[in-house]
Amino acid sequence: MITSNRILKIVIFPVIFFFFYSGFLHAQQAKYIFYFISDGMGMTHVAVTEAFLASQKNEIGFERLSFTKFPTTGFANNNALNRLITCSAAAGTALSTGQKTTINTIGMNGTRDQNLYSIASIVKREGYKVGIISNVSINHATPSVFYAHQPSRNNYYEIGLDLISSNYDFFGGGGFYQATGKDKDKPDLYQLAKQAGYHIVRGVDQLNNLKRNDNRVIAISNFLTKAASQDFVIDQNRNDIPLSLLIDKAIELLDNDKGFFIMAEEGNHDWAAHANDGATAIWNIIGLSDAVERALEFYKEHPNETLIIVTADHETGGITLGWSGKNYETDLLLLIHQKVSFSKFAHLLDSTLKIPENQNYELILKLINEYFGLGGEGELALSDYENKLLSDAWKCWKGELQISDMEKQLNYGNENPIAVTATRILNHKAGLGWTTWAHTGTPVPVFAIGQGHEMFNGYYHITDIPKKIKMAMGLDK
């Protein structure tokens, strides 16, 4: 005879256990993902920013950024299939699909005959909402690896078409680079996006007016550079949309019970590092830290269901904390004297110097003093050595100084000789050394908090990062 006690043991307990356990398992999965990729941000970029923040408080040390307080830190190598030092396209494809590919390839395998599918496209298919944010153009390498499949990162127009057909819910930050194609002879990508049902909003006010149910949005800054990117943080004004506001708005628009996936790229940092401009790079990392802070606020409301990752595709510039001209000394606080980015200063020089009467060295020194604080007395006084560097740069700009291509490459890269020399002198005075205008092959840091964060401990390849995210989401089967 079956007693009620036995029924309880045989039927009811397992049922209760099953529901409890499956509910428990469910609660163990991340359904809100924030994937921050800071282009070009090696560990030293992070440490330099923290040391700069500490110096503002007259302290020797490192003032923690929002994401360096995360419980988990890992390190990742990032080589491409065919080159040790990677590029944003190959590294981005690794970060989005978990597969190594060749240099300049977007979302395809190394031989460029097969598409690779990003974690964003997979979660979109599963019913999650997807937002892709970047402060450089939205069809640039890092954002594009999450929605496009193109044999070359330079196929900006085709990447834009892939964006429109992705059907993702939110794009924010920079605009379309080459919106009408390389030769300006193709249908405008903004028009095509509108026809496909995307709502295009420009600037902070229009972005703020968006309502919770507005979907399929492309939100771009009012002002975009020639590269369709946002200005550097150091050059921004109230018309620019800070990364933190884009995160806030993406959360508001994408929040739903199924979950969301937000990839946000701090892309301008990389360009600052390519120009070896420490102050500009630092201010953009501070902007990134603010944006991560917004994701953290969301995490605090949904700690068991949110995962935040902050990482990079590669290091740029080979920056280090210490420069041979200063031995063991640093003076990072000097960087507050820089008022504009290398790029804005180069534009300012171009517009000033195109007037022949302005082409005198005294005016150059005056501008350098105004925008970098260099010159005069005290710690920012120019030494004979630094004066010679500047006057050589001036002569080089005028075409009066003949130097070899190698010397030109070592001294100025592809930058305006005067702007880059002023920037470099200030960096050296602060105690920052740089080794290259390009990327380096050094590992990148990975910071994680939230559901599944422990998986990001250790030393691995960046291709493991999206695999770990999938595991945290329970989508690895």
Ligand SMILES: [Zn+2]
């Ligand atoms: Zn990059």
